[in-house]
Amino acid sequence: MPKFMDVHHGMKGITEEELRRAHDADLAIEEDERVHFEQAWADPESGTVYCLSEAPSADAVQRIHERAGHKADEVHAVPLVVR
Amino acid sequence: MPKFMDVHHGMKGITEEELRRAHDADLAIEEDERVHFEQAWADPESGTVYCLSEAPSADAVQRIHERAGHKADEVHAVPLVVR
Numbered sequence: 001m002p003k004f005m006d007v008h009h010g011m012k013g014i015t016e017e018e019l020r021r022a023h024d025a026d027l028a029i030e031e032d033e034r035v036h037f038e039q040a041w042a043d044p045e046s047g048t049v050y051c052l053s054e055a056p057s058a059d060a061v062q063r064i065h066e067r068a069g070h071k072a073d074e075v076h077a078v079p080l081v082v083r
Numbered sequence: 084m085p086k087f088m089d090v091h092h093g094m095k096g097i098t099e100e101e102l103r104r105a106h107d108a109d110l111a112i113e114e115d116e117r118v119h120f121e122q123a124w125a126d127p128e129s130g131t132v133y134c135l136s137e138a139p140s141a142d143a144v145q146r147i148h149e150r151a152g153h154k155a156d157e158v159h160a161v162p163l164v165v166r
Binding site: 003005014015016019020023038039040041042043044045046048050052076077078079080081082083 | 086088097098099102103106121122123124125126127128129131133135159160161162163164165166
């Protein structure tokens with residue numbers, strides 16, 4: 001399944017609890033679009049949130065985020081991954 | 084150890100091999116700054132690369148990237164992480 005990195009701006013001051021709640025809202029409905037949000041990272045200072053997912057398409061990722069109430073500003077397919 | 088997400092723009096058309104080589108160049112010297120680059124993801128279409136690391140500071144992350152020949156455009160501390 002393709003991987004995606006999506007980015008949310010304007011989240012200055014986001015707390016651990018708010019990030020958890022937003023992520024849980026995605027997880028609760030992600031199966032409707034065969035998406036799985038694997039991890040999310042937040043920088044409360046710049047207000048940036050990064051979400052890594054597996055999904056059939058960028059649109060599927062965005063539909064889940066929109067329904068969960070937090071549309072992403074960017075959704076990038078990341079077909080290349082290294083460790 | 085704090086976590087960081089750094090972003091490189093302008094990498095349109097990056098290949099798996101180029102990403103691997105760039106990541107290996109970081110790994111080869113990362114210990115000099117007590118940095119560890121955990122993973123990197125690339126979107127060859129938009130030319131965006133994301134690197135996740137553990138490091139003592141954003142400056143330490145940037146110093147390794149600069150010495151490896153690929154300065155990051157942004158380095159964000161990501162103190163909040165959820166799965």
